[in-house]
Amino acid sequence: MNPSVLVLDNPPTPVVQATRWAAVLGAPLQARLELLHLCQDSEPAARAGFPAHHGPAETTPALEALAHQLPTPTGITSTREPLAEAVATAVHRYRPLLLALGLSEEHGLFDHLLHNRALPALRATYRPLLLVPEAAPEPRLPRRVVIAVDAEPFELNAAAKALAPLMAAWHASYTVVHVTAAPEPLALSSRMALADVRASRLLPAATSLVLQESHHPIPATGIVEALYGPSIDLLVLIARTRSFLGRLFHRSVTAQVLRHTPAPVLLLPADTPELPSMS
Numbered sequence: 589m590n591p592s593v594l595v596l597d598n599p600p601t602p603v604v605q606a607t608r609w610a611a612v613l614g615a616p617l618q619a620r621l622e623l624l625h626l627c628q629d630s631e632p633a634a635r636a637g638f639p640a641h642h643g644p645a646e647t648t649p650a651l652e653a654l655a656h657q658l659p660t661p662t663g664i665t666s667t668r669e670p671l672a673e674a675v676a677t678a679v680h681r682y683r684p685l686l687l688a689l690g691l692s693e694e695h696g697l698f699d700h701l702l703h704n705r706a707l708p709a710l711r712a713t714y715r716p717l718l719l720v721p722e723a724a725p726e727p728r729l730p731r732r733v734v735i736a737v738d739a740e741p742f743e744l745n746a747a748a749k750a751l752a753p754l755m756a757a758w759h760a761s762y763t764v765v766h767v768t769a770a771p772e773p774l775a776l777s778s779r780m781a782l783a784d785v786r787a788s789r790l791l792p793a794a795t796s797l798v799l800q801e802s803h804h805p806i807p808a809t810g811i812v813e814a815l816y817g818p819s820i821d822l823l824v825l826i827a828r829t830r831s832f833l834g835r836l837f838h839r840s841v842t843a844q845v846l847r848h849t850p851a852p853v854l855l856l857p858a859d860t861p862e863l864p865s866m867s
Contacts, residue, residue, distance in 0.1 A: 595623050605720050686715060687709055716856050734765050744826075744856055765802065768804075
């Protein structure tokens with residue numbers, strides 16, 4: 589059975605760009621797309637100041653039209669279950685390699701999507717999550733992927749490790765960006781960060797990794813600055829359980845980076861020791 593990618597469609601989520609990116613990234617493994625249409629949030633969305641959703645009849649035809657435009661087999665599931673339950677049910681049914689979610693450029697809507705879509709999806713599944721900005725460029729197989737890490741050791745969870753065959757199939761070049769806020773020599777901690785990426789088994793052992801070092805008092809700014817220069821197609825961030833799921837999203841490095849990069853961001857859940865974190 590071919591692997592799958594689960595795309596979350598829950599207005600006001602911008603679903604088209606996320607779906608197209610999911611189709612392209614999954615293509616090397618002939619991954620099937622599953623579009624999960626959640627139609628239970630009309631009242632909360634309206635209270636938050638976003639357009640109300642009136643049920644599956646208005647959006648399913650649009651999703652069907654989108655599915656027919658894609659070059660990969662695509663299924664559509666509509667549900668009125670609460671988001672976390674609906675996503676957990678779909679993950680149990682389809683066993684996706686990753687989830688995908690679109691992000692709006694609008695500041696208030698961005699926060700709404702992070703707090704009310706991304707966090708519940710991660711909490712419900714601990715699956716890798718692809719976040720695609722509405723202004724992301726045209727999708728293509730990644731040529732240059734940046735993996736941003738700090739000096740803390742990390743251990744990817746089983747779902748993140750299962751993404752390794754797909755990442756290997758992209759045949760991309762990989763750059764490890766190590767950003768530290770501490771006024772310390774970067775040489776040792778950068779080598780440790782590079783070693784952690786290799787030890788994660790996310791990439792084949794023979795994969796060539798380029799190390800890019802940066803010292804910045806604001807880690808998120810350091811990561812964003814590292815993204816300028818040669819264009820990148822995908823940014824990979826480690827989603828640490830305690831910081832990414834336990835704190836307010838807008839205070840994390842992850843959210844700050846998401847606000848300032850047009851490239852899709854792949855969040856990989858990690859099981860990490862309880863040490864101070866930059867994320």
